[in-house]
Amino acid sequence: MQYLRRDKKDEEDGSQSNPFQNLDKSAVLQEARTFNETPINPRKCIHILTKILYVLNQGQHLGTTEATEAFFAMTKLFQSKDVMLRRMVYLAIKELANIAEDVIIVTSSLTKDMTGKEEMYRASAIRALCKITDNTMLQGIERYLKQAIVDKNASVSSASLVSALHLMKPNYDVVKRWVNEAQEAVSSDNTMVQYHALGLLYHVKKNDRLAVSKLIFKYTKQSLRSPYAVCMLIRIASKYLDEEPEVADSPVYDFLESCLRHKSEMVIYEAARALVNLKNLKSRDLCPAISVLQLFLSSPRPTLRFAAVRTLNKVAMTQPMSVTTCNLDLENLITDVNRSIATLAITTLLKTGNESSVDRLMKQISSFMSEISDEFKIVVVDAIRSLCLKFPRKHHVMMNFLSSMLRDEGGFDYKKAIVDTIITIIEENSEAKEAGLGHLCEFIEDCEHTVLATRILHLLGREGPRSQNPSKYIRFIYNRVILENAAVRAAAVTSLAKFGAHCDSLCSSILVLLSRCLLDTDDEVRDRATFYVNILKEKEKALSSGYILNGLQVSIVGLERALYAYVKDSTHTAPFDLKTVPLATTPMKDQVVKPGKTAIETPSAPTKASAPVAATRQDVYAEQLAAIPQFSKLGPLFRSSPKPAELTESETEYVVNCVKHVFNDHIVFQFDCTNTLNDQILENVKVEMEPSDSDFEVVCYVPRPSLPYNTPGTTYALIKLPQDASSVTCTFTNTLKFVVKDCDPSSGEPDEEGYEDEYVLEDIDVLVADHVQRVHKTNFLASWDEIGDECEMQDTYALTQMTSLEEAVKQIIEYLGMQPCERSDKVNTDKNSHALLLAGVFRGGHDVLVRARLAFDQGVTMNITVRSDDAVVSEVVLSAVG
Amino acid sequence: MGLFDKLAGWLGLKKKEMNVLCIGLDNSGKTSIINKLKPDKSQTQDIVPTVGFTVEKFMSQSLNFTVFDMSGQGRYRNLWEHYYKTAQAVIFVLDSSDRLRMVVAKEELDILLQHSEIAARRVPILFFANKMDCKEALSPVQCSQKMGLDAILNKPWHICASNALSGEGLTDGVDWLTDQIRLS
Numbered sequence A: 001m002q003y004l005r006r007d008k009k010d011e012e013d014g015s016q017s018n019p020f021q022n023l024d025k026s027a028v029l030q031e032a033r034t035f036n037e038t039p040i041n042p043r044k045c046i047h048i049l050t051k052i053l054y055v056l057n058q059g060q061h062l063g064t065t066e067a068t069e070a071f072f073a074m075t076k077l078f079q080s081k082d083v084m085l086r087r088m089v090y091l092a093i094k095e096l097a098n099i100a101e102d103v104i105i106v107t108s109s110l111t112k113d114m115t116g117k118e119e120m121y122r123a124s125a126i127r128a129l130c131k132i133t134d135n136t137m138l139q140g141i142e143r144y145l146k147q148a149i150v151d152k153n154a155s156v157s158s159a160s161l162v163s164a165l166h167l168m169k170p171n172y173d174v175v176k177r178w179v180n181e182a183q184e185a186v187s188s189d190n191t192m193v194q195y196h197a198l199g200l201l202y203h204v205k206k207n208d209r210l211a212v213s214k215l216i217f218k219y220t221k222q223s224l225r226s227p228y229a230v231c232m233l234i235r236i237a238s239k240y241l242d243e244e245p246e247v248a249d250s251p252v253y254d255f256l257e258s259c260l261r262h263k264s265e266m267v268i269y270e271a272a273r274a275l276v277n278l279k280n281l282k283s284r285d286l287c288p289a290i291s292v293l294q295l296f297l298s299s300p301r302p303t304l305r306f307a308a309v310r311t312l313n314k315v316a317m318t319q320p321m322s323v324t325t326c327n328l329d330l331e332n333l334i335t336d337v338n339r340s341i342a343t344l345a346i347t348t349l350l351k352t353g354n355e356s357s358v359d360r361l362m363k364q365i366s367s368f369m370s371e372i373s374d375e376f377k378i379v380v381v382d383a384i385r386s387l388c389l390k391f392p393r394k395h396h397v398m399m400n401f402l403s404s405m406l407r408d409e410g411g412f413d414y415k416k417a418i419v420d421t422i423i424t425i426i427e428e429n430s431e432a433k434e435a436g437l438g439h440l441c442e443f444i445e446d447c448e449h450t451v452l453a454t455r456i457l458h459l460l461g462r463e464g465p466r467s468q469n470p471s472k473y474i475r476f477i478y479n480r481v482i483l484e485n486a487a488v489r490a491a492a493v494t495s496l497a498k499f500g501a502h503c504d505s506l507c508s509s510i511l512v513l514l515s516r517c518l519l520d521t522d523d524e525v526r527d528r529a530t531f532y533v534n535i536l537k538e539k540e541k542a543l544s545s546g547y548i549l550n551g552l553q554v555s556i557v558g559l560e561r562a563l564y565a566y567v568k569d570s571t572h573t574a575p576f577d578l579k580t581v582p583l584a585t586t587p588m589k590d591q592v593v594k595p596g597k598t599a600i601e602t603p604s605a606p607t608k609a610s611a612p613v614a615a616t617r618q619d620v621y622a623e624q625l626a627a628i629p630q631f632s633k634l635g636p637l638f639r640s641s642p643k644p645a646e647l648t649e650s651e652t653e654y655v656v657n658c659v660k661h662v663f664n665d666h667i668v669f670q671f672d673c674t675n676t677l678n679d680q681i682l683e684n685v686k687v688e689m690e691p692s693d694s695d696f697e698v699v700c701y702v703p704r705p706s707l708p709y710n711t712p713g714t715t716y717a718l719i720k721l722p723q724d725a726s727s728v729t730c731t732f733t734n735t736l737k738f739v740v741k742d743c744d745p746s747s748g749e750p751d752e753e754g755y756e757d758e759y760v761l762e763d764i765d766v767l768v769a770d771h772v773q774r775v776h777k778t779n780f781l782a783s784w785d786e787i788g789d790e791c792e793m794q795d796t797y798a799l800t801q802m803t804s805l806e807e808a809v810k811q812i813i814e815y816l817g818m819q820p821c822e823r824s825d826k827v828n829t830d831k832n833s834h835a836l837l838l839a840g841v842f843r844g845g846h847d848v849l850v851r852a853r854l855a856f857d858q859g860v861t862m863n864i865t866v867r868s869d870d871a872v873v874s875e876v877v878l879s880a881v882g
Numbered sequence B: 001m002g003l004f005d006k007l008a009g010w011l012g013l014k015k016k017e018m019n020v021l022c023i024g025l026d027n028s029g030k031t032s033i034i035n036k037l038k039p040d041k042s043q044t045q046d047i048v049p050t051v052g053f054t055v056e057k058f059m060s061q062s063l064n065f066t067v068f069d070m071s072g073q074g075r076y077r078n079l080w081e082h083y084y085k086t087a088q089a090v091i092f093v094l095d096s097s098d099r100l101r102m103v104v105a106k107e108e109l110d111i112l113l114q115h116s117e118i119a120a121r122r123v124p125i126l127f128f129a130n131k132m133d134c135k136e137a138l139s140p141v142q143c144s145q146k147m148g149l150d151a152i153l154n155k156p157w158h159i160c161a162s163n164a165l166s167g168e169g170l171t172d173g174v175d176w177l178t179d180q181i182r183l184s
Ligand SMILES: Nc1nc2c(ncn2[C@@H]2O[C@H](COP(=O)(O)OP(=O)(O)OP(=O)(O)O)[C@@H](O)[C@H]2O)c(=O)[nH]1
Pocket: B024, B025, B026, B027, B028, B029, B030, B031, B032, B033, B047, B048, B049, B050, B051, B070, B071, B072, B073, B130, B131, B132, B133, B134, B162, B163, B164, B165
């Protein structure tokens, strides 16, 4: 306290605002030697400990030796009876626990403090003790912790319950023996103890659904005093209900519903939020929860209003109709002094309201756009995006609004959100295209973000040439060439070239403009200009579509690797073959499966602009496979199946997923296995495969030497594809084979002796789509003409099971595994015929194009034409739909 | 230091502080001995093997003792040395009924005596030949033979038989220690 006061004085003097600023780590550690002196000077030692904590929290790294030395010096302070000093020591122990060695030295001292008479020590000693203990030590202090859980001092009880939660991860088998004590603590009168005890109880049982249901039933009946505990119970219950098929009939649902009438507002809100977020609830059953949130909307407390409107905003995204009842109250919040609340209210209304209210709301929101933070501006932009998809006719209001937002001040994330939205609107609604492109042109006239400028220039190059009046974009693009940095100039040059390649009438003027760039100061800009000028001068459609419109469709990471290998190999007998480079696939971040709902929500951090060349999932696989000696001679990886196939039911003893990796003449099957039995270690794990077609030959297996409990491991099988190029499909029956060794679940120590066992897995099919990689052709017709009809095949099928054109289109894309071009995957719902254009590359580097004409009349009739440079390939692809 | 403490110091009223390190093999009775030396009301009934160390305090007529009671288990013995530097005296407890491990105790004593923080200093060492009540207990003379105590030339040492459960022999040892401090 004394020195706090002194700090204050320093502050007033203005001499030094933070006494700990610029602390030198080694000087502080030097000072720590003072701890060895007797008698101990508590005030001085507290000050030094504070410095150590400060240095650690500033992120400075302490080496093991220096940390250990400081730690042991600090243990001497246990001889002082000063309460403040002792409590500082606890804090420092916790901070150093993971850095210093032999920290168990303080075990007995802490045990003594936690059971001793000094109440000020007990709770903190428990927390420190749990930080330094390990599995073997824990057994020794177990009985003290069990006693502490039921201690009548609430802070002691809470400390041990929370520590138990922390200890549970590495020591589940010990902590689960404390259930009886935890149960007793749930009946405590103290609100925090009850909350923490329920938390521990749940976490011990959470993997046992039956036990969880018992827990819910027990505590829903015996009403809990602590509102925190009730909130916890609500979360447990809603998680439980999400795995239940019939929600509304469950008594657990009744509990949630009854919580809407609880006396604590916190509980009421928690229940309402849980109810509206239930996965399997019908919209009718939302009503009671919505009404409660509606009441909160007019609460005098801003937190409650904010919570309610935020939750309703989310509901409105999926179930706008359920929220319409709140429209009046939401209207009142439009002018709320808290702009965050106002923004959420308006964007909710935009989702629930009808078309006529849009103009009014947009006007309202524009009145205070300048007052809200970027984060909430993005919420507005998102609302506009969904609004445009809902009311396509309103696009001009929205477009104007978006363009004025583009002109306003704002950070990168905000501008990016706007540009993304405009692009989405353009893609979804062809009527909005001209206006949208116009706004974007205006934006790049004064845009400080290179990433956005290049992206828009790319879009202009793709969309501009097909618009009604392509020439009007040229000026905007050429201005970039004159005024901008090198990256933007290069993008502008490429964009211009696309106009030249696409529009014959503009070609000569484009050539003039590009020639002016031949003397640019930047290499990249000059190279591009030179390249395009020479291609365009040839005046040959095939050339310009192949090298300007379509561009390279290879994986950048793969290209780098292939070039590197080529340069390293000194023979250079053959020229570099672009066919050996794996094709481009979607970047990894787009493929990541969204994780399920987590127990406690965290706001997702805004994604930063990603690295220039993101390795795709397939690039990552390619690297992993290349590292395995048996696979080093297979050539470039052609295609990895996009989603792992599950070969086991969920919640079985062993979980196995399979990914297929197709190479030029081989397939590698990658089996990701998890052993969910904690009393077994599997060894020599492999999956034996039996092909239905004996031309598919098993070359070898790469077994997994050891598969301990809950640590995923991978085993591979290598299959050689048949000589006959037309035989590409096959079904494999699979068996997981391994040696089992029983082991002690707590220590993981296995028995000496094992025995062989096996486990039957689901079948795996290899389909035509596995041999095809998606490729996008910007100008499909040009490519179609270019490839010619030499190896053309066609046929007509009646697809009787299909009930709509949309469904048929989806299925065909899936069967063939090819890329829809010219947005032909979007079916116009008014029409009953459709043309689907698909492009891909077949294993071995053969270009394949497909044109399918579909007609709907009760069933779907399809006329399909396949073109490629190889007759066998055309035949195989055609057979995929048959 | 408060004014009163200072005054008390001048007048010789204030007791001298004394920092003692208590070591010895596990199960020899270190914690039990220290416990018995404490005032009756702060003694505990529940003595378990020590993990690491604990700090205890007790008084004799003229001294305040602060004792670091170390754990004697094999894997913690190498941690004793962290506390050598600050020790003004050492209590080394022997389980006189554990003939088998007397050699182990001697080994630990030798390591202590050779340690750089101890070797050159005139640190008094008090040996308790504990568990004297046990039938097969060795006498202090036998213990000191087995431990080779006669070879300790540069430090004052003393051995006495003790029973930590009854307290017998403990004051004898503490009195010797008090004398040593007063002499120094
Ligand atoms: N019969 C008898 N038993 C004793 C005597 N002193 C200690 N014990 C017992 O010996 C056992 C070990 O005593 P502790 O005091 O825990 O031994 P320690 O040296 O502290 O052991 P660590 O902390 O593991 O190093 C206990 O069961 C004591 O009751 C004694 O003088 N006579």
